[in-house]
Each structure stands twice: as structure tokens, then as C-alpha cells.
Amino acid sequence: xxxxxxxxxxxxxxxxxxxxxxxxxxxxxxxxxxxxxxxxxxxxxxxxxxxxxxxxxxxxxxxxxxxxxxxxxxxxxxxxxxxxxxxxxxxxxxxxxxxxxxxxxxxxxxxxxxxxxxxxxxxxxxxxxxxxxxxxxxxxxxxxxxxxxxxxxxxxxxxxxxxxxxxxxxxxxxxxxxxxxxxxxxxxxxxxxxxxxxxxxxxxxxxxxxxxxxxxxxxxxxxxxxxxxxxxxxxxxxxxxxxxxxxxxxxxxxxxxxxxxxxxxxxxxxxxxxxxxxxxxxxx
Numbered sequence: 001x002x003x004x005x006x007x008x009x010x011x012x013x014x015x016x017x018x019x020x021x022x023x024x025x026x027x028x029x030x031x032x033x034x035x036x037x038x039x040x041x042x043x044x045x046x047x048x049x050x051x052x053x054x055x056x057x058x059x060x061x062x063x064x065x066x067x068x069x070x071x072x073x074x075x076x077x078x079x080x081x082x083x084x085x086x087x088x089x090x091x092x093x094x095x096x097x098x099x100x101x102x103x104x105x106x107x108x109x110x111x112x113x114x115x116x117x118x119x120x121x122x123x124x125x126x127x128x129x130x131x132x133x134x135x136x137x138x139x140x141x142x143x144x145x146x147x148x149x150x151x152x153x154x155x156x157x158x159x160x161x162x163x164x165x166x167x168x169x170x171x172x173x174x175x176x177x178x179x180x181x182x183x184x185x186x187x188x189x190x191x192x193x194x195x196x197x198x199x200x201x202x203x204x205x206x207x208x209x210x211x212x213x214x215x216x217x218x219x220x221x222x223x224x225x226x227x228x229x230x231x232x233x234x235x236x237x238x239x240x241x242x243x244x245x246x247x248x249x250x251x252x253x254x255x256x257x258x259x260x261x262x263x264x265x266x267x268x269x270x271x272x273x274x275x276x277x278x279x280x281x282x283x284x
Contacts, residue, residue: 006044007077008178008210009065014038014074016060034060036234038074042178042227047204047211049221049242051257052231058214059103061231062182065212066100067091078178096126099171103183105163109155115141115166116151122173140169143206145199161192165199172203178210185220197224219261222246230254232277253277 016035035057042048052058063069065076067083076083078098086094102108109118119137123129128136138148144165155163164184171179181200185193201224203209215221221228222242229239230253238251249255256277 007041008044008079009212010041010075010077011061011065012039012075012077014061014064014076015072016057016064016069017072034234035064035071038231038234038236040229040236040239042210042212044177044210045204045208046226047213047224049225049228050212050214050231051216051218051221051228053216056231057234058216058231059182062100062180062212062214065180066095066098068100092126096174097177098180099174099176099178100180100182101164101167101171101184104187105160105167106155108167109163111155114152114154115146115158118155118166119151119170119173122170126174128174136173140172143172143203144169159192160188161196164188164196168196168199168203172207175207176209178212180212180214182214183216184213186216193220194223200224217261218245218257230257 014035015033015037018032018034020030020032038057038061040048040050050058050061060069064071065083067076067086071084074084078094081094083091083094083098113121116137119140120129120133123133123136137151141148141150146162146165146169150158150162155166158166168184184200185196188196197220200211200213204211211224213221213224218228225242227239227241228245229236230245230251231237232253238245238249238254240250245254246258249258
């Protein structure tokens, strides 16, 4: 695959505030800014790894992109169209090209449905099941490494890795151009993580997909991302291509994340200095 210069997704000045009730003795509502002026773009055929600790705002960014949350401010342009400005009807059409894979492969699958029904659901919703839906489900199962007989089973009958493969198959049902992957391997064992990441890379190559891959672990995104953006406190503190992030990180927080990655070579353990992020950066 030869990634082109076409921008598939452009996020500009994204802000998301959450409003809650005032505390004891306070009348005014409390506002929490989860995402603060976030901007980035992803070009066709590339993967942007969005990395940050829990609470950094990265999953909120993902939900704003697919319009599970409405942004407070800013734009989310998919192929030049601002998703935040689309009507429900036009958004429904746009979502065929923009799909999401969630962190928890069990919670994101309806336990009352068989795998066949789960994967077929988006085809039915968009009126595409009658035109070869049965064959499409069978093709998707094979594509993600599952067997035809898995179609009649329920989510609880599968391992975590297999359930995530079902979630990926469902996301691919409508032949999207962009997948938003919200920590898709964080709930899996390390060995299974590698298998799912390899599957995602194979699918990207085969289907010419573009990815936004969200994770809290820099070591995970190293193996799948072309570009990396590091989030902290609702903001992107550093963004660059993968080589620069790993070889010459500029921001202290990025350096701290890298210093926390375990060294796999036993002979080298204890040689890496742990870097702590500046407290003043955490308060921004």
C-alpha cells in the first residue's frame, strides 16, 4: 500500500466540556474541560497513534470524532465534511465510512445476539443485508480469523481476543475507510495483543484502511503507528512521526512515558533512568 497525501480526517481546535451539578453549598454548575484545543490530521493509508494516560481525554476525542459525543467547539472533518455540522440523516450515511472498535470486546457486543446477528446488524440497518449479506458475514469471519461455525455462537462462548475479532468484523461490515480504535488491545493478554495488532496491520494493507489507534502504552503503538500524538490533561503535548517520538522525544511527558516502557533484554534491565513528568505540566 502506498499512502497518498490525501487527508482522511482533520481535527481542528476540538474542545469538549462536561457540565455537572454544583457541589455542596454551590449554586453554579461545574464545568470540566476534557478536551482542550486538540488538532491533528491523518492521511490516507496511515495510522495515527493517540497516546496518553487514563483521563487524558483521548477516548473523549474518539467519541467526538464518531459523534457519540457532540463537541463543544472545533471541527471534525472527514474527507472535507465537518461531521459536527451534519444532520442525523447525513451523519448516518457518513458513518458507513467511519467506524469504531471499542476497548471492552465483551461490553461492546450484545450478549443476546449471535455472532452472525452482531456482524449482520450494520448491514441490516443500512439496507445492505439483502444484497449478499449471508456471504458478507461469512467473508468477514474468515477475514478476522474466525470459522464459519462461530457464526451461531454467542459472545460469552469466546475468549477476549476472539470477541475483539468479532468487534473488528462488525466494524468492517460496511467497508469503511477509517477505523477509530479505542484501546482495542488494552483488555487483552500480551500474547493476544500481538495477534490482534498483526491482524489490524494485515487488514490495513489488504483493505487500504486508515486508523486512529488510541492507547495508553507507547510500546503498543510502536508496532502499528506511522505518526504519534501524545495527550496529557486534555491537550496534545507532542506530535511527530514514530521515529522522532521514539528517538528524539521533545516533551518531558513523552520522555517520561518512554522511560516507563519495560526493557525486554534482561541484560539491559536497570540501565534506563526513570523520568518523572513535571508537576506543573500536569496542572495545565
